[in-house]
Amino acid sequence: xxxxxxxxxxxxxxxxxxxxxxxxxxxxxxxxxxxxxxxxxxxxxxxxxxxxxxxxxxxxxxxxxxxxxxxxxxxxxxxxxxxxxxxxxxxxxxxxxxxxxxxxxxxxxxxxxxxxxxxxxxxxxxxxxxxxxxxxxxxxxxxxxxxxxxxxxxxxxxxxxxxxxxxxxxxxxxxxxxxxxxxxxxxxxxxxxxxxxxxxxxxxxxxxxxxxxxxxxxxxxxxxxxxxxxxxxxxxxxxxxxxxxxxxxxxxxxxxxxxxxxxxxxxxxxxxxxxxxxxxxxxxxxxxxxxxxxxxxxxxxxxxxxxxxxxxxxxxxxxxxxxxxxxxxxxxxxxxxxxxxxxxxxxxxxxxxxxxxxxxxxxxxxxxxxxxxxxxxxxxxxxx
Numbered sequence: 529x530x531x532x533x534x535x536x537x538x539x540x541x542x543x544x545x546x547x548x549x550x551x552x553x554x555x556x557x558x559x560x561x562x563x564x565x566x567x568x569x570x571x572x573x574x575x576x577x578x579x580x581x582x583x584x585x586x587x588x589x590x591x592x593x594x595x596x597x598x599x600x601x602x603x604x605x606x607x608x609x610x611x612x613x614x615x616x617x618x619x620x621x622x623x624x625x626x627x628x629x630x631x632x633x634x635x636x637x638x639x640x641x642x643x644x645x646x647x648x649x650x651x652x653x654x655x656x657x658x659x660x661x662x663x664x665x666x667x668x669x670x671x672x673x674x675x676x677x678x679x680x681x682x683x684x685x686x687x688x689x690x691x692x693x694x695x696x697x698x699x700x701x702x703x704x705x706x707x708x709x710x711x712x713x714x715x716x717x718x719x720x721x722x723x724x725x726x727x728x729x730x731x732x733x734x735x736x737x738x739x740x741x742x743x744x745x746x747x748x749x750x751x752x753x754x755x756x757x758x759x760x761x762x763x764x765x766x767x768x769x770x771x772x773x774x775x776x777x778x779x780x781x782x783x784x785x786x787x788x789x790x791x792x793x794x795x796x797x798x799x800x801x802x803x804x805x806x807x808x809x810x811x812x813x814x815x816x817x818x819x820x821x822x823x824x825x826x827x828x829x830x831x832x833x834x835x836x837x838x839x840x841x842x843x844x845x846x847x848x849x850x851x852x853x854x855x856x857x858x859x860x861x862x863x864x865x866x867x868x869x870x871x872x873x874x875x876x877x878x879x880x881x882x883x884x885x886x887x888x889x890x891x892x893x894x895x896x897x898x899x900x901x902x903x904x905x906x907x908x909x910x911x912x
Contacts, residue, residue, distance in 0.1 A: 542637040543571045545667055547630060560675040563628060563637070566667045569614075569654045572621055572644070577651065579624055579643035579685055603653040609837055610889050611666045620669030621647030622688055624681050628674045639672070645681070646688035696775050697736060698725045705782045706736055709801055713739075716802020734805070737771050740778045742808045743797050745846040751793045768842040768892035799859035800852065807848060807861070811841045816873045822880060824888045839888030840880060843897040844872050850905035867908045875901055 547565035555562055606617050627640035644651055650668070658665060673684060700706055701724025710722040713734070723733040745767040752761040757777070766773055778797075785794040817825055817833050826835040853862045879900060884891035891897050 538641045540575065540639045540642050542575075542639050542642070543568060544635055544637055544670075547637060558675075558677075560673065560677070560680075561628065563630075563670075563672040563674065565670060566615060567670050569658060569665050569668050572647075572651050572668060572670075573655055573658065575623065575642060575644050575651065577644040577648045579681055580645050580648050599649055600653060603650060604657070607653065607657045607662075607666070609839065611662070611664050612889075614666035615669055618650060618668065619647075620671065621650055622684075623670060623672045624684065625672055625674050626676050628672060637672070642672075645673075645685040696772065696779070697723065700736075700775065700779055701725050703779075705779055708782075708798060709736075709739075712798040713801045713805065716806065720802075737775050738808075739801070739805055741767050741771060741774045741842075742804050742845065743801060744774050744777070745842055746800065746804050746807070746849050746852065747793070747796065748849045748852045751796055754789045755793065756789070763895045764842070764846040764898045765893050765895055767846065768838060796852070796859045800861065803861055804845075807845055808841065811844055812836050814869070814873070816870055817877075820873075820877055822877065823886070837888035837892075839884075839890070839892030840876055842892050843879070843894075843901050844876055846898050847872060847901035847905040850902060850909040864908045864911045866911055867905070871904055872901055875904055 544565055544567040547563055549561065550564045551560070551562045603618065606614055610617060622645050623639070623642050624645050625639040625642040627638075629638040631638065654668070673681075675681065706722050706724050710720065710724075713720045713722065721728075721733050722736045722739070724736065745764055749761065752758040781790045781794050781797075784790045812835060813833050814836060815833050817836060818831055822840075824837050824840070825833060828834055848861060848863075851861045851863050851867075852859060854860075855862070876897075879894075879897040880886065880888070880891050883894055883896055
């Protein structure tokens with residue numbers, strides 16, 4: 529924890545792992561300094577954010593309960609599933625201070641009147657995460673702008689919070705590239721709504737990017753044979769770990785859906801989107817994992833399965849690609865009556881322990897885990 533807090537005095541001791549002065553010529557000319565580095569998450573917990581244009585939104589309404597936005601959910605998911613990658617998946621926290629003295633020996637920066645100006649949502653989620661006493665506490669990128677120019681502080685706070693990039697999901701939504709997928713989804717899930725914009729923040733929207741990852745996971749290898757990506761799709765690990773790649777690839781397929789190369793693949797997405805999403809949700813809370821003692825699985829007090837990590841789920845649902853077939857012009861899952869889901873669960877648990885070393889993130893990125901589970905479903909598929 530910080531050695532002193534801003535509530536005690538104006539000077540705040542900020543422990544860090546590494547710190548570099550990255551000030552440019554313009555900074556030096558304007559008598560300001562820019563520092564950057566990494567610090568333990570605990571170093572940020574007691575920092576004020578009174579200079580920021582946005583406080584932690586989950587607490588912003590006081591006693592009124594506010595539903596966490598997709599931003600908060602994304603930060604929580606990273607801390608839960610990929611805490612060791614947090615420092616590169618999160619954009620970090622920007623701090624402003626009136627002065628800064630670096631003690632390299634003690635690895636502490638003495639900050640004069642510091643405040644977070646961008647990253648209050650990250651700080652709030654870090655507080656929430658550390659209150660749960662996790663085994664692993666990540667480091668976080670920081671940038672410290674040292675200046676006494678109060679007008680500049682205000683301008684930087686506004687700029688850092690509102691110069692937002694237009695994300696790919698908003699582009700896809702604006703172009704109507706998710707409309708047919710949503711219509712097909714509604715045939716299986718009444719009232720289903722896909723997230724088509726960054727402003728679609730409420731929980732009644734289905735995460736479009738996650739849905740597309742699921743679709744690629746269950747896609748049979750044979751459907752890639754006519755496409756230019758065919759030779760690179762032998763491993764399904766990208767479906768778990770490369771959300772942006774999946775969305776961009778889907779956009780390309782949608783744009784070329786009338787071509788001979790991509791027509792059948794796009795139709796597959798439309799036909800199975802509902803069943804595929806139901807399959808994903810089913811395995812996220814599959815009660816067959818009761819008694820498995822896997823620590824990464826979230827359970828209720830009475831032992832019911834509440835959440836199975838995606839790193840375990842994706843190799844399992846990818847194995848269902850062996851059950852995809854076309855009947856009367858429409859793609860569907862044709863699951864043999866002899867198939868026992870417990871076979872997949874047993875194999876997944878074994879891979880989780882032996883191949884992934886009890887780490888769900890490792891399992892989601894291991895080609896061997898996908899291959900072994902697929903071999904099981906392929907054996908059953910031959911019985912149909």
